[in-house]
Amino acid sequence: MNLSNDKGSMSTASSSFVSDHFPAGLKVLVVDDDPTCLRILEKMLRTCLYEVTKCNRAEHALNLLRKNRSGYDIVISEVHMPDMDGFKLLEQVVLEMDLPVIMMSADDSKNLVMKGVTHGACDYLIKPVRIEALKNIWQHVVRKRKNEWKDIEQSGSVEEGGDRQPKPSEEPDYSSSGNEGIGIGIGIARLLFLS
Template identity: 55%
Template sequence: MTVEGRVGGGGKDKFPVGMRVLAVDDDPTCLKVLENLLRRCDYHVTTTGQAATALRMLRENKDQFDLVISDVHMPDMDGFKLLELVGLEMDLPVIMLSANGETQTVMKGITHGACDYLLKPVRLEQLKTIWQHVIRRNTKNRGSDNDDAGQKGPNAEGENGGANRNKRQSRRDRDDNGDDGDDSDENSNDNGDSSSQKKPRVVWSVELHRKFVAAVNQLGIDKAVPKKILDLMNVENITRENVASHLQEVPAVSEKDEYGCK
């Protein structure tokens, strides 16, 4: 039975009770002590004194173990090598166990993929919580599966997801430009009066202002109305409202002062 089944099931064997641990240590005394402590935690324990044997058992009995706890220094195979092979061939949490607590050795175990590094003599309190590594690994794997499904599966927004994103992007663009109108307003004004649509902002350059002044002087200040000025200027992308606004902002102009300055 898998970890998921034992965690979620309503049977008598409730995880972490019965968690299947493979313990590896070439020292018979240390291995026996470790086995007894693990059994006191209500784990199901399998032991071996050789790393090579442990690897064979794992290969031949896939899905039969939840966690491996191994000594670091063993004659037939280094514990780090076992850790490396387990990491490459199967997805099991591995805890390293050693009397060597030097930082370099501990770091080697962690960098090789060990989920924990315990110093001998190991204590019962430490072994009572090692089941968390199984849950953590299982949760991580489920998260990875969900991520893959999300990438390969259909768009959560449906067939119109792309169109909806484009609409939202267009709305954000309008907001950035200071336009508070919505899509319905734009559609309703497609065939309407151009004066009701939002006009592009006009920048009154020196050249544009010169044309404005020339039109005003040609008409005369008394007859210079926005529509006539616009006709004489003959400039694209400029409206009667633009001319009227500029006419109010600019003081009386003459041929002698084409920039409208006094």
């Protein structure tokens, strides 16, 4: 699902990004040194129909990401790991790959959560992680892609050949009457990626 910054391939990437089964197939890399937590997370993520790669060491996860940048859509990482601090992994992923990263820990201290968010994490999950939280991680990927496309659109695209700024009237209305949820989110995702 990784989208190239090549503007010419943007429309091809966007049409292949969202299928009728989205968010099934979301490519998730899970990093945790606790084998029990890793197995439980893998099972829950597979229940959500995501493609899961698991790592028990942050350095191994970073090597996987470097070798195959387009192989993952999102990373979920434990904060406390012996080989590399989860925040160091977060920092490297944000700098090198610009993928959404979700931090997780049994430690729910305000300072730790704040550190995760200020260092670039898109979310912070408290263990034990609930499947309801995992069902919605695709929203971070959609949000990231939307922002990337907005930046490309504002800088002008090859097809349009100019500095086209979107007009307010061109923006679809995503408001709802309190009926927010996955169904609306998927509808928004389809609008964003099929346009």
